[in-house]
C-alpha cells in the first residue's frame with residue numbers, strides 16, 4: 001500500500017504502554033491524555049472526516065469523542081483497545097450528528113461536499129480518467145448508508161476486522177458482514193456503468209490498483 | 211460456475227476466505243469471464259482507493275492542547291471554538307428547563323443555578339442537565355405521575371414515547387430534542403400545569419443506564435460486542 005505520507009500520527013501504540021497511559025489518565029494526568037490524544041487523533045479524524053466531509057463537524061465530533069472518553073475513562077474495559085472505544089464513541093456522535101443534519105435539511109447534500117481539493121501530488125491516478133474514476137469511487141462511498149460507509153472505511157482504511165467493527169458499530173458481526181456485502185454490491189452497481197463508458201477500463205483499473 | 215455464483219463469491223474472495231475447489235472454480239470462471247473479472251477488479255480498486263486515502267485534512271496543532279486543557283479543568287468546560295451545537299441548543303433547553311423548575315422543581319436549586327455561572331439547569335429537582343431522550347422521558351413521566359390528569363403532559367409523554375421508539379437507541383441531547391419538540395408547545399404545557407405540583411422532587415437516580423440498556427438491546431437484537439460500551443452521549 002503506497003500511502004505517500006503518514007497523516008495518521010505515530011505508529012500503533014504498544015498495548016502495555018496504552019494501559020499505562022489510561023491508568024494515568026484516570027488520575028487526570030495531562031501528559032498521559034496528551035499522549036493518548038496524539039496517538040489517535042489523526043486516525044480518528046480521518047475516519048470522521050470521511051463520514052461527514054466537513055472539517056468543522058469532524059473536528060467537533062473528535063473533540064466530543066475524546067472528552068467523553070476521558071470523562072468516562074473509569075469505565076474503560078482494558079480487554080479492548082483504547083482506539084476501539086474511541087471509535088465507538090465517535091461513531092455514535094457521528095450518527096447523531098448525521099441524524100440532526102437530516103432532520104434540519106432533509107437528505108444530506110453530498111454534492112456540496114463531495115469533491116475535495118485535488119491531490120497536489122497525484123502519486124497514482126495519473127491519467128485523467130483514472131482520476132475521474134477515483135473521484136467517482138469516493139462519490140459512491142458517500143452514497144452508502146452511514147453504517148455501510150463506516151464499515152467500508154473501518155475495514156479498508158483502518159484495516160479493522162469484522163469483530164472490531166462490530167464492537168464499534170455496536171452491532172452483531174453478521175450485520176457488519178452484511179453491511180460490507182451490500183456496500184460492495186452498491187459500489188459495483190454505481191461504478192460499473194461509469195467504467196463501462198470509459199475507454200481502456202483495464203488500463204485505468206491497473207493505474208488505480210497501485 | 212455461472213456469473214451469479216461467481217458474484218456471490220466475491221465477498222469470500224475479497225476477504226481471503228475462498229479456499230479449495232471453490233477457489234479453483236472461481237479462478238477458472240474469472241479467466242473465462244471478462245464481465246466478472248472487471249467487476250472484481252473494480253471492487254479491488256475501490257478497496258485500494260479507500261485504503262490509500264490520505265486526503266483528510268490535518269488537525270491543527272492546538273487541537274491536543276485545547277482538549278487536554280478542557281479534559282483536565284473542573285468542571286469540564288468545552289472549548290468555545292467547536293461548541294456551536296451547544297450554544298444553538300442551550301438557550302432553548304435552558305429556557306424550558308428553568309420554566310420546568312419554577313413549576314415542578316426545588317426552588318432553592320433553581321436560584322442556586324442562577325447564582326453559578328456554569329451551573330447546569332435543574333429540571334424537576336435534578337441538579338443536572340436533561341441530556342438524553344430517556345432522561346427527558348423519565349422527567350416528564352415523573353411530572354405526569356404527580357399530575358395524572360394533565361392532558362398536555364400525557365400528550366408530551368406519549369410523543370416522547372413514540373419518538374424514542376422510532377429512534378431506538380437514540381442519544382440525542384435534551385437541548386435539540388426540546389428544540390424540535392417545539393419550545394412553544396412546552397411553554398404552553400408548563401403554563402397549563404397547576405401549581406400544586408411543586409411537592410416531591412423526582413428521583414434523580416437510576417433512570418439513565420437501565421433504559422438506555424434496554425433500548426440498546428432492542429437496537430442490537432443481540433448483546434454481542436457490548437463489553438466496550440462507551441458512555442452514554444451527553445450534552
Ligand SMILES: [Zn+2]
Nearest residue numbers: 213216243246
Ligand atoms: Zn462471470
